[in-house]
Amino acid sequence: MTAVLIVALVTGAILFGIGVYGALSQTNLVMIMMGVELMLAGAMVNLVAFWRFLHPEAYSGQMFVLVVMTVMALEMAVGFGVAIARFRVKGSVEMEEAEDLKG
Amino acid sequence: MTLLEQYRLLLALAIGVVGSVFCLYSLARAIGLTRQEPGKDVPASSGALSRDPVWGRYHARYYGYGLLFLAFDMEMAFMYPWAVVYKEVGLVALLDMGVFLAILFLGLLYGWSQGAFRRQ
Amino acid sequence: MSFDSAINITGARQKRPSVLQKLVSRALARNLGCLIVPGPEIALAHGLDVTAAGMRTSTTPRDASVLMIVGELSEKMGDAVAVLYAQMPRPRAILIVGGQTPSTLPGADISAGLSQKGLTEAVVRLQRAFADGAFVASPEAFDADVLHAKIEYVCPMHPEIVEDEPGSCPKCGMDLVAREAGESTPDHDHEHQHHGHKHDHEHEHEHCHDQDHKGHHEHHHGHDHEHSNEHQQEHAHENAAAEYTCPMHPEIVRDEPGSCPKCGMDLVAREDAEDEGASEEGSGHGHNHQHSESDHHSEHEHSGHDHGEHDHGGHKHGGHDHGASGFMSMIEVTKDLPRSADGLQMDWLEVPFGPVFPGLPGGLKLTLTLDGDGVTEGQATSLAGMTIEVEEGEESEEIDVETFIDHLATAMPLAPVSYRLLACLAIEQAAGLNDDQATTQARNGGLERERIASHLGWLAQLGRQLGFAWLTQRASTLQLQVREANRYRLAELEPALRTLGTRLGRTPLLKSRLKDIGELSSEFSDLRGPLARAASEGGDAWARLWQRLAEITASLDLIKASSEPALPSLRDIGDLSGTGEVTVDTPRGEARLSLKLERGKVKSYKLDTPCSHHIDLVPKLVEGQELGDALLAVGSLDLSPWEVIS
Amino acid sequence: MYAQAFFVAVFGLAAIGFGVVVFRTSSMVRSALALLFSQTAVGCMFLAMQTEFLGVLQIMMMATEMSIMAIFMVMFMMDPGGLGGMDMSHQKRFSIGAGVSAAVVAIAVALLSDWGPAAKQVVDAEAQTRALGMELLGRSMMIFETAGITILTAMIAATAVAIPVQNLASKRAKEASE
Amino acid sequence: MTVASVLLALLGSTWLLAVIEGWMTTGRLSPAAPLFSGLAHLGRESILPRSPDRVFFEAAPVLLLVVGVLGMAVLPLAPDLIIADLGTGALFINAALAYVLVAVIMAGWGPDGAYAMIGGWRFLGQLIAYSMLIVMPITAVAMRAESLLNTAIVGSQAGLWNIVYQPLGFVLFFIAAMALAFRAPFDLPTAEGELGGGVDAEYTGVRLAVLRLARLTLVVTLASATTVFYLGGWHGPLLPPWAWSLVKTLAVAVSMLLVGHYLPRIREADLMRWCWILGIPLALVNIIVVGLLILVVP
Structure with missing residues (x-):
């Protein structure tokens, strides 16, 4: 029984790790967002596994996943908005070229 | 049917469809192979042979x-x-x-x- | 009907032992899709109904198994036809209706006369040919010059140097680089064509190689404190910096050698003149935190070849900033690109539409520069138009009047009656004949009937463009019926024609689709015919649609009032000499012909057609439009590529 | 139950595989669609864990969202086709280290913790959706409404940042400059 | 057994639809035409474009077909004639059909041809337009049925079909379904007059056959979904339930083809503007009206 939980948690951890790698290693804003998406996906896997195997009666667990999904979508919407604005001004969304965003 | 049985059925259905498409492809291969000829593999663009790759930054x-x-x-x-x-x-x-x-x-x-x- | 005993098709497939082949061949024979060249509107104008003959019309070569060529093709169309034929999947066949096989194609499988009966017979024979010969043991190969990429060698610094052989530039001594010859040099020698593919592969190879070099370069530029010797090296390198640009895509500018992201060609060095500001921008502290992970790479690995190029390239010493950051700078890629209205710089694509494009009249080649699905600029050329030598020198040959009339009428397949009439009138005027009431009436009847048919053809074309299947079917059927109808038959068809107009008025989406598309106000002086008449009522595609529908009705009334429509034939003119200049209102606008008659022969002539003027409107109409709207605007002009005179 | 573990593992592997492809391919559309299929596999994992509503929702939302991501990738990457095969990454070692250590720590936590007894059964999908709905309208109502506000904020932020202002003043300024 | 009957029904409907489509374009009604056309496609070469994204190019038609079949699998033809009666069936069909977009983008990007690529990206715009109009009407349907089970949705229409109960939702859903199936007048990604075939343009031979089959399957699936959500599914007098389902499905599918036959293609800008400025508010109105009806009428 817990085997499934462990498998899910390990998968979530690996997805999270890939996401961390992507977010740190990519130079492009959009690619960085992909890393973040993967990290969130890993987190969601964990959340669902916890809900299913530890507290299937507590639906706030599912609610949490819904909120994470919303965050994912909103992160993308705002991220793309910034990307468009940046591209319009500077002609690039490479983060290495984004000195002014680093402050 | 339990939930998992339903999903397994759907998965099997998807795999079955992919499998039958592959059968169809091998049937077509049995009939004949595509002959390599100049110009044939260039994406059709109404009579002009435009070879430039088009994978550029697309303005949506x-x-x-x-x-x-x-x-x-x-x-x-x-x-x-x-x-x-x-x-x-x-x-x-x-x-x-x-x-x-x-x-x-x-x-x-x-x-x-x-x-x-x-x-x- | 007698069949040749064994018909094979030139585009048969390789035979493989298979039980299915017999069955499949039969199915193929019953499912012939034909791609009509130059276009379905020509077939309709000649009165050919492909569907009735038993084939289905395909709009793309990929879905066709029969290439049907209607009428004579110009030389330029020959190349296009070869490309289309090459892109059709085997088994495929060529059907020639009323013309010669273009030199670029293998011989026709079936030839037929220019009539529905001929077409039907030809289709029956084609079906038989497909059933028998879709699979043969050794099918003929098809090849044509136009299908090969021509490689030419250019100097990256001096674009005017174009050689057929690799070598060095006579001006600066740089190595010439290979590129695919573009359409700008169509008359280029074909010597290297057969190496085309091989060359591509070599290129790919080199290009992988180059990626490696680029990688090593990258590490060079990391400001890494652990590698202070590397730092020095970098400075040494920077002093020798030059810009690298792609010979084919001048907008690609890099600080390091490498390959072009668009075409994969090697970048070549060039003197960097004005990139100070831009690379300033791209540089800076960005690469400070770029840790070098490349200890295992040899830091000194860049190729001597690159350095060699620097030397040739004539670089600028000193004063160069730290522009070369570790990665390719996107800013540098985009800084010189033109901007769209919303300020984003994207890659613009030059896409050919035509000469055989389902939404445009066949023979018209529209080249659009696309920014996304918006058009930034466009150019239209006719590949089918007639060329007239205008020199009125004494040496020009005299043409027999009848030949001249036939020549003019066959050269304009979309409006043969009008041009026949134009020629007749001009000759008669030159001969000094007076108008004869009865003949004029009959001729006008013929002209008006052609106007109706022509406008119906345009409606069918509009339906094709809009994916409006009902309109295409209805208008084509009516066009075929009107084409040779007598007065009685026309009176019978009148309710159907009027209903067509009402139906179109009631069609939802049509108005929103056509309104404000291709606006041409009356201030354009070049407008003729329906375009000019519609200009006062909004001058958009919607107004043109209603103008043409109104003209159909008006022509019906005119025919009712006149006598039986007849093909104009020349009255006896004798051996007179003189000059004549007449204007006839063809379906597409006023065409003017002036000619000089000498002893009953046409000495010289000058023809002015509406489409020669209308085609110049295209760039203005398409600029800044959405792709579909731009095509619709061009379509609403009702251009006939044959009537474009160059 | 082994079957359940098997399917979770298979889809988990698929998610990881596609996740790796995201950062290893140079074609941007491939990269975006790999992320899409990675997320789809995650959704399938949800299904395998009998969390049907969330799984199906994940599968659906990610298809559209990642496709939109694909077009933005194509708009803003230098070489969306990956024809040049260029490398768009930096500080690789550090990132790999960070990624691996994050994963290792999380795995260690997962393996070493005592999760206690796992729930054997869950209610069926129909009841789950219903319960989620009651949760939404009951205890988590404020979360739900807050999500609404957040979405509104994101919409306003994205629009305000991305859409060029085309009011009269700027138009006039543009004309004047031309 | 159930699987076989549903697949058979799907295949049969697709075949009938192909016959009718052929009738509309050629004017000849020949029942064997789809068979011959399929065989002919088998006999033609299937060309791979040069240096394409081959994974995408190959996957697109298959994915489209899988999506169509999976969508059909969760729709009931009769109370017990359903492959998988998922607890979130109404949502699942949405999820499956979202992958139509993925398939079209793959088909567009794969061959590296300009027409196909523009077609693929155009369809993404089309999705942004129609997507909410698929989702929100289904919500209203689920409100009435108090369930996402497709069988429960049909069951809730025993007394009154949803087409009468929420006609606005039906109209929006029907339009959006046509846009999803990218049939005329919403055939923007495959527009012949504008893109010379668009995403279909590079497919030949057996791949084209699969693509065409998939597109027709998609129409049948969407018609079946319309039947389940709005036309009372298997409810009807005299005929057995499955027959009613099939008759209604075919009627909807044919009407989709017919509507396309008599309309010009819509402009993408118009489609998007109308869907967002008119469609979404109307869908919201539909939800509120249905909500009030549920509360007021017991």
């Missing part, structure tokens, strides 16, 4: 809609569970969702006023 003119869609799309994640219990909960549910949708609708109106609903 609908990105204004796209941004709003990304956000607005999330609304339905909340709407489906709401719809299922709507009758049971009654007026409170209507008011709840009314407030939620009104908030989102404000966002749409803002987008509209700023010119997100046009070809950029």
Whole structure:
């Protein structure tokens, strides 16, 4: 029984790790967002596994996943908005070229 | 059927469809192979042989809609569970969702006023 | 009907032992899709109904098994036809209706006369040919010059130097680089064509190689404190910096050698003149935190070849900033690109539409520069138009009048009656003949009937463009019926024609689709015919649609009032000499012909057609439009590529 | 139950595989669609864990969202076709280290913790959706409404940042400059 | 057994639809035409474009077909004639059909041809337009049925079909379904007059056959979904339930083809503007009206 939980948690951890790698290693804003998406996906896997195997009666667990999904979508919407604005001004969304965003 | 049996059935169905398509492909291969000839593999462009790759930065003119869609799309994640219990909960549910949708609708109106609903 | 005993098709497939082949061949024979060249509107104008003959019309070569060529093709169309034929999947066949096989194609499988009966017979024979010969033991190969990429060698610094052989530039001594010859040099020698593919592969190879070099370069530029010697090296390198640009895509500018992201060609060095500001922008502290992970790479690995190029390239010493950051700078890619209206700089694509494009009249080649699905600029050329030598010298040959009339009428397949009439009138005027009431009436009847048919053809074309299947079917059927109808038959068809107009008026979406598309106000002086008449009522595609529908009705009334429509034939003119200049209102606008008659022969002539003027409107109409709107605007002009005179 | 573990593992592997492809391919559309299929596999994992509503929702939302991501990738990457095969990454070692250590720590936590007894059964999908709906309208109502506000904020932020202002003043300024 | 009957029904409907489509374009009604056309496609070469994204190019038609079949699998033809009666069936069909977009983008990007690529990206715009109009009407349907089970949705229409109960939702859903199936007048990604075939343009031979089959399957699936959500599914007098389902499905599918036959293609800018400025508010109105109806009428 817990085997499934462990498998899910390990998968979530690996997805999270890939996401961390992507977010740190990519130079492009959009690619960085992909890393973040993967990290969130890993987190969601964990959340669902916890809900299913530890507290299937507590639906706030599912609610949490819904909120994470919303965050994912909103992160993308705002991220793309910034990307468009940046591209319009500077002609690039490479983060290495984004000195002014680093402050 | 339990949940997992249903999913297994759907998965098997998908794999079955892919399998039958592959059977069809091998049948077609049995009939004959494609003969390599000059010009044949160039993407058709109405009589002109344009060989340049087209994979460039494509200007999607609908990105204004796209941004709003990304956000607005999330609304339905909340709407489906709401719809299922709507009758049971009654007026409170209507008011709840009314407030939620009104908030989102404000966002749409803002987008509209700023010119997100046009070809950029 | 007698069949040749064994018909094979030139585009048969390789035979493989298979039980299915017999069955499949039969199915193929019953399912012939034909791609009509130059276009379905020509077939209709000649009165050919492909569907009735038993084939289905395909709009793309990929879905066709029969290439049907209607009428004579110009030389330029020959190349296009070869490309289309090459892109059709085997088994495929060529059907020639009323013309010669273009030199670029293998011989026709079936030839037929220019009539529905001929076509039907030909289709029956084709079906038989497909059933018998879709699979043969050794099918003929198909090849044509136009299908090969021509490689030419250019100097990256001096674009005017174009050689057929690799070598060095006579001006600066740089190595010439290979590129695919573009359409700008169509008359280029074909010597290297057969190496085309091989060359591509070599290129790919080199290009992988180059990626490696680029990688090593990258590490060079990391400001890494652990590698202070590397730092020095970097400075040394920077002093020798030059810009690298792609010979084919001048907008690609890099600080390091490498390959072009668009075409994969090697970048070549060039003197960097004005990139100070831009690379300033791209540089800076960005690469400070770029840790070098490349200890295992040899830091000194860049190729001598690159350095060699620097030397040739004539670089600028000193004063160069730290522009070369570790990665390719996107800013540098985009800074010189033109901007769209919303301020984003994207890659613009030059896409050919035509000469055989389902939404445009066949023979018209529209080249659009696309920014996304918006058009930034466009150019239309006719590949089918007639060329007239205008020199009125004494040496020009005299043409027999009848030949001249036939020549003019066959050269304009979309409006043969009008041009026949134009020629007749001009000759008669030159001969000094007076108008004869009865003949004029009959001729006008013929002209008006052609106007109706022509406008119906345009409606069918509009339907094709809009994916409006009902309109295409209805208008084509009516066009075929009107084409040779007598007065009685036309009176019978009148209710159907009027209903067509009402139906179109009631069609939802049509108005929103056509309104404000391709606006041409009356201030354009070049407008003729329906375009000019529609200009006063909005001048958009919607107004043109209603103008043409109104003209159909008006022509019906005119025919009712006149006598039986007849093909104009020349009255006896004798051996007179003189000059004549007449104007006829063809379906597409006023055409003017002036000619000089000497002893009953046409000495010289000058033809002015509406489409020669209308085609110049295209760039203005398409600029800044959405792709579909731009095509619709061009379509609403009702251009006939044959009537474009160059 | 082994079947359940098997399917979770298979889809988990698929998610990881596609996740790796995201950062290893140079074609941007491939990269975006790999992320899409990675998310789809995550959704399938949800299904395998009998969390049907969330799974199906994940599968659906990600298809559209990641496709939109694909077009933005194509718009803003230098070489969306990956024809040049260029490398768009930096500080690789550090990132790999960070990624691996994050994963290792999380795995260690997962393996070493005592999760206690796992729930044997869950209610069916129909009841789950219903319960989620009651949760939405009951205890989590404020979360739900807050999500609404957040979505509104994101919409306004994205629009305000991305859409060029085309009011009269700027138009006039543009004309004047031309 | 159930699987076989549903697949058979799907295949049969697709075949009938192909016959009718052929009738509309050639004017000849020949029942064997789809068979011959399929065989002919088998006999033609299937060309791979040069240096394409081969994974995408190959996957697109298959994915489209899988999506169509999976969508059909969760729709009931009769109370017990359903492959998988998922607890979130109404949502699942949405999820499956979202992959139509993925398939079209793959088909567009794969061959590296300009027409196909523009077609693929155009369809993404089309999705942004129609997507909410698929989702929100289904919500209203689920409100009435108090369930996402497709069988429960049909069951809720025993007395009154949803087309009468929420006609606005039906109209929006029907339009959006046509846009999803990218049939005329919403055939923007495959527009012949504008893109010379668009995403279909590079497919030949057996791949084209699969693509065409998939597109027709998609129409049948969407018609079946319309039947389940709005036309009372298997409800009807005299005929057995499955027959009613099939008759209604075919009627909807044919009407989709017919509507396309008599309309010009819509402009993408118009489609998007109308869907967002008119469609979404109307869908919201539909939800509120249905909500009030549910509360007021017991």
